[in-house]
Amino acid sequence: DAGVIQSPRHEVTEMGQEVTLRCKPISGHDYLFWYRQTMMRGLELLIYFNNNVPIDDSGMPEDRFSAKMPNASFSTLKIQPSEPRDSAVYFCASSPPFRTEAFFGQGTRLTVV
């Protein structure tokens, strides 16, 4: 398996623009997580899904952020409108049914100017 695949690897956008981050989890994994990493706040869980259903979105910072998982092999994290303070590395991770390990993608480095 190719592991968790995220795209794009880097994204530079202007403030106010919509940004969409994409994630393909490992086949057979039924948990999917979105994390954000910043120097100030470290690694934070934003939201996670189980069997495509959002379970806990308490980490989503505000309504500008939304996440979807239309099927078992694809998820998106959308920021609309984007702001400079959203600049961070966003990681997607997936976990098998017994939740014994979270496998991380290589991340998307987002820069909002």
Next chain:
Amino acid sequence: AQSVTQPDIHITVSEGASLELRCNYSYGATPYLFWYVQSPGQGLQLLLKYFSGDTLVQGIKGFEAEFKRSQSSFNLRKPSVHWSDAAEYFCAVGQTGANNLFFGTGTRLTVIP
């Protein structure tokens, strides 16, 4: 509330020397504990995990960690560090396995010749 403390922000060791990275957690129930490593520009890779049983767990790349309930600690050790071990190391605690991982702030390891 759960929390993870990694008291050392940055550690420098000589190649071939032993290493111990500290991790203390706060969690009401029996924790699920993890150590991840992040190389520059990369995602997080699992080194080892503790769910139950033997309190000394072995991981990849020659790492081990010991769970000490009385000290609420899960310190990571390696007897002889290699230059390729230079990276950032994160301790994490999970509520139910790999779900909702709560990460420490990380320890950056520098290895000098």
